[in-house]
Amino acid sequence: MSEQKLPVIETESGGAQPPPVQVEASSVRLISTLAVAGALAGMAIVMVFQWAKPRIDKHNAEVLAAAVTDVLGGAQRYETVFLDGDHFTTEPQSDTAGLDRVYVGYDANGQPRGVAMEAGEPGFQDVIDLLFGFDPATGDVIGMKVLNSNETPGLGAKITYDSTFIGEFNGVGTPLQGVKKDRAKGGHDEVVMITGATISSRAVIKIINDRLDAIEQPVDSYWSTLAPAAATSAAAKSGGSVTNAASGGGL
Amino acid sequence: MSRRTTPQEDFIRGIWKENPVLVQLLGLCPTLAVTGTVDNALTMGIATFFVLLGSSVLVATFKSVIPKEVRISAYILVIATFVTIADNVLHAVVPEIHKSLGPFVPLIVVNCIILGRQEAFASKNTVGRATLDAIGTGFGFIITMMIMGSMRELLGNGTWLGYPLFGAHFEPWVIMVLPPGGFFTLGFILLGIAWWKGRTAVPVRPRRWPHGVTTEVGGSTS
Amino acid sequence: MKELFWIFISASLVSNFTLALFLGLCPFLGVSGKVATAVRMGMANIFVLVITSLTVSALNTWVLPHAPYLQLISFIVVIASLVQIVEMAIKKLSPTLFRELGIFLPLITTNCAILGLALFQTNRGYGFMEGLVFALGGGVGLTLALVLMASIRETVELADVPSVARNMGLVLILAGSLSLAFMGFAGLFSS
Secondary structure, three states, rough: OHHHHHHHHHHHOOOOOOOOOOOOOHHHHHEEEEHHHHHHHHHHHHHHHHHHHHHHHHHHHHHHHHHHHHOOOOOEEEEEEEEEOOOOOOOOOOOOOOOEEEEEEEEEOEEEEEEEEEEEEOOOOOEEEEEEEOOOOOOOEEEEEEEEEOOOOOOOOHHHHOOOHHHHHOOEEOOOOEEEEHHOOOOOOEOOOOOOOOHHHHHHHHHHHHHHHHHHHHHHHHHHHHHHHHHHHHHHHHHHOEEEEEEOOOO | OOOOOOOOHHHHHHOOOOOOOOOOOOOHHHHHOOOHHHOOOOOOOOHHHHHHHHHHHHHHHHHOOOOHHHHHHHHHHHHHHHHHHHHHHHHHHHHHHHHHHHOOEEEEEEOOHHHHHHHHHOOOOOOOOOOOOOHHHHHHHHHHHHHHHHHHHHHHHEEOOOOEEEOOOOOOOHHHHHHHHHHHHHHHHHHHHHHHHHHOOOOOOOOOOOOOOOOOOOOHOO | HHHHHHHHHHHHHOOOOOOOOOOOHHHHHHHOOOOHHHHHHHHHHHHHHHHHHHHHHHHHHHHHHOOOHHHHHHHHHHHHHHHHHHHHHHHHHHHHHHHHHHHEEEEEEEOOHHHHHHHHHOOOOHHHHHHHHHHHHHHHHHHHHHHHHHHHHHHHHHOOHHHOOOOOHHHHHHHHHHHHHHHHHHHOOOO
16 A cells, blocks of 8 residues: 555655655665655645735734724824934834834825834733823823733733723823822822722833833834924824835724 | 544534533643633634644545554644644734744644544544544634633623623623633532533442541541 | 843743743643652753754744744754763763753753743744743743642642642642742732
């Protein structure tokens, strides 16, 4: 039975090899079997990968665009800017893969709306990754969305869906101050934390404050280059750049 | 191929009598890790089913051309290929679930159920029987995943596949969707099975006390 | 530095490899009958995890950026071969060490903790140092879980347990209790 099937695969691995006469497999045979199997496996994987890759990329872009729109109070489109050395630029000199980046959102009139940035630090259970919108003009945080977290379901996980808590980040002065519900005095920089999820809430606040501490200066100086008058042309000019992505056709 | 198993037996065996998880205790890692919700459990079950079926068919088809010295490497190569395909397809089709499954989809490669079936069955039997066996074992796995997922999501979140079933007054047992809940759920299922088997298989049984060979517990401490 | 310390604590205690991420369950449930065996198994695991982490860092730096679709296959093939080579080298160079740890090595290669480490390290974007610390933390966590489990089981061996519970069911419930206890480490790093 094995003799019948052998030639089928042998022809694929090249005819230079003599037909195996003994049952004991030669090392050439072992290697060629694995090589043929490896080649076929590689082909199958590459085909599926090529089918899946554009879909995955598209989905990731959509998710990011939706999140940016979310935290920037309805920005129409956004532009990715990279931190190259100590300043932000849309066209960095070095490879973009390892660079820190933020997303500048523009509204329907082409006016810059704010800057969205990702940040992550350990929370109660694991790292919390979030995206928040920052308006350099006023120095306020204008929105927050948790992208990834592994907090306790029903308790810490509320930071991802508790609309009151998320609403707290809509226009709040920096640095943020976390306060408990009964201690809230209504200050501009106060964020009322979730009862029962104090540690996770505090982690979110700390993540945003730390990130702003580290990055606010270059963001501000980049923002000043986008002064309202120049912003329209800047937005128009970079319209075709590769780093751009439309925010999914409005709201 | 002279064993007396019928096609029905090939199929049905994996579902209950030799259930890969509940009886053979294989593939515990995904069974515990991703059964926090029903949709994760079901997706994982289907992905594993696909990989198992594909690998079994392929291994059974080419069993005679794979030299036995490199068979394990060849099986792993086949399995890894199917897993990569499953991973990519899930990522493209159900990105949200793929994200919550995380690295546990690629970890299907080291699921002992799959390699075990290749070595124990697919490499020794015809394509037809290997297919039936893979479908049976795969269903056995899916069913177990669904049982685990249903119990954990119902108790831990009060929902089934996202639909609330218990009304607003239900206080979820959060622990059930956390890691300890996985251990507890499977532990109690296995205890239940042991009790059921003991009850039906041995109706009257001399009372052995203390159990087994451990005699004189108190005396051994001196 | 603080970051690295957090990774270590997270992998060993807060998100313990075995008790929270369910990696390395086979040795945890299968081998954990005796404390002495558990310690050696744990050491062997730490060893292989560190090798794996180094390999994965190298692959992630030089190979996978060019061929991302080969991730899974290359992890498996390279890790399995490397562990085998190291096993042979130890056998040759230090028979004592081989007697202590070597017999566990083939078992470990196909263990999900190893591939799990490779995948988690890649998914979280850990670099060389972070990966190394992650591997050490994971290995220590695994060893801790193994030793704790083994000591519980040594005690339970002598206890008067109902016959129905003299199987994996009881072990899993014990594991659940351990996992529950380890949840107490959560929040260790929050102010």
